Amino acid sequence: MATAKMVVLLPGQSISHLTPMMEFAEVCLRRGLAVTVVVPDPTLTAPPFRSAICRYASRLPSLAVHSLPPPPPPTHLGAVHPFIRMQAAFRSQAPSLRDFLRGLPAVHALVADMFAVDALDVAAEVGVPGHLFYCTGANNLAVFLQLPSFCSRSGGDLKDLGDAPVSFPGVRTMPASHLVDGVLDSGTELYAKTSVYCVGPLIAEGETEEERHPCLPWLDAQPEHSVVFICFGSRCTVSLEQISEMAKGLEKSGHRFLWVLRAPPSFAAATGEPDAALSLLPEGFLARTADRGLVVTASWVPQVDVLRHASTGAFLTHCGWNSTLEAVVTGMPMVCWPLEAEQWMNKVYIVEEMKVGIEVRGYKPGELVTADNVDATVRSIMDMESEGRRTVIERALAVKESAAAAWKEDGSSCAAFTEFVKQME
Incomplete structure (x- = not known):
């Protein structure tokens, strides 16, 4: 039997970059490739990153995980852009990555995070085809x-x-x-x-029954398509004042909601308590909305399971690309509230090109969205009599079918992946 071709993956050090690359790892394994994921020394990564790696290693027994030794401490970085800091971290790993690749019997491809551009030089140096994994649109x-x-x-x-x-x-x-x-x-x-293989969408699978998150039984008890799911990803937060306005708007709307609430980093660091974010809500809010709302302060929720759930009717999102894809493949209408990076660009594609979402009313970058505008937005997306809502839902379902077709045997993503494997021959 021929030895499987080896692909080495170098993921980004944030959950939003790690998750799609791990889904790509699963695609590679299903197609008969051997996969090794190279990650930093565990002492250098955040707990959510380590937990995610462990979840994927448990789910994919044939996946190999290799930890690179700690690099020398960074020098002269100072107050630089986070992307520059991220690139510097990848650059510091280059010598260890080079040694690791040279120590393997054979490597047929290196796939590195979009910010790990120095890894392409390492790949060229050891004679391995190098690729960047661009995990946004x-x-x-x-x-x-x-x-x-x-x-x-x-x-x-x-x-x-x-x-x-x-x-x-x-x-x-x-x-x-x-x-x-x-x-x-x-x-x-x-x-x-500041040759492309389009192999998406790559999204995480849902939870197994034994691992059900506590928010899912709550959703089970809600009417079909009745809940607004509010989540700004694994990292983004809004101001203390904005949290208060969101709460007032949700209460005023009268609609059911599942809200993943994260406090701003400065507040979270000062308190150190996971449920401290609840203190940011208006007095009595939880009691007054107890019959129709659930606020979750955990660092992670099974977003795909929530979006697939029959009770979920709309997704208020920061327009991160992982969240966008997960909404697309589940046919979920979106309410767009971009906060940083390329999210404003994604909002344009969601609202004006794919036409599977609406914008939060009264929103401008850096400005407060009032409770009245939150209320009006929720009502517009959840009003079952709204012609606009019906149009968005129909379009979302059509785009869902298009996304599913990409991974069928004759689909565009399947063909692109085949070409990726051919270049290793």
Whole structure:
């Protein structure tokens, strides 16, 4: 029997980058490839990262996990953009990664996180085909690939354009302010650092029955399509004042809700208590909404299971790409509330291109969304008599079918993955 081709994966060090790469690892294993995931020394990673790695290692017994030794301490980073810090961390791992690859009998491909660009140099040095795993949308990739030529033609900083529309071939026109903040100013460090296989969507599977999260039995008891699910991903938070306005708006709307509430990092660090975020809610809010609402303060919830649940009727989201894909493959209408990075760009694709969601009313970057606007938004997406809601639901179901078709035997993602494997021959 022929030895399976070996693929080495180098994931990003955040849950939003780790999860889709682990799903890609599962696809590789199902197609008969051997997979080794290379991760930093456990002492350098956050508990949620370590927990996620353990979950995938348990679910995929043939998955190999290799920990790289601690790199030398970083120097001269100071107060730099988080993306630059992330790239510096990957760069510090390069010598250990090089030694690891050279110690393997054979490696047929290295697939590294989109920010681990230095890993491509390592791959070239050891004679291994190198690839970057771009875990956000193809529209965003198209924008970033065209940014250098666009900026050279514009003759100035993108930040000077404000909300003026900008257009890139193949991508819907959007306000310049919706681009990632790091590319708006040519004076930043990030601005200077700026064959594709489209193999998505890659999303995590749901929970097993034995591991059911406590929010799922609560959903079981709710009427069909009656619950607004509110979650801003594994990292994003809003201000203390915004949390109060959201609570008042949800209460005023009268609709059922499941709210994953995370306090701002400064507040969470000061208290150290997992349920301290509940103290940020208006007095009496939990008691007054006890018959129709559930607030969860855990660091993780089974989002795919919640989105697939019959009781969930809409998803209020920060428009992170993992959350966007999970809503797409479950046919769930979205309410868009982007907060950072490429999320404003994703909002344009969700609302104007795919037409599977609506924007939060009265929202502008950095400004407070009032309780009245939260109330009005929830009512508009949950009103079963609304023609607009019916249109969004019909469109969401159509896009769900399109996403499912991509992984069928003759689908686009299946064909792209086959091409990825062929280049190893």
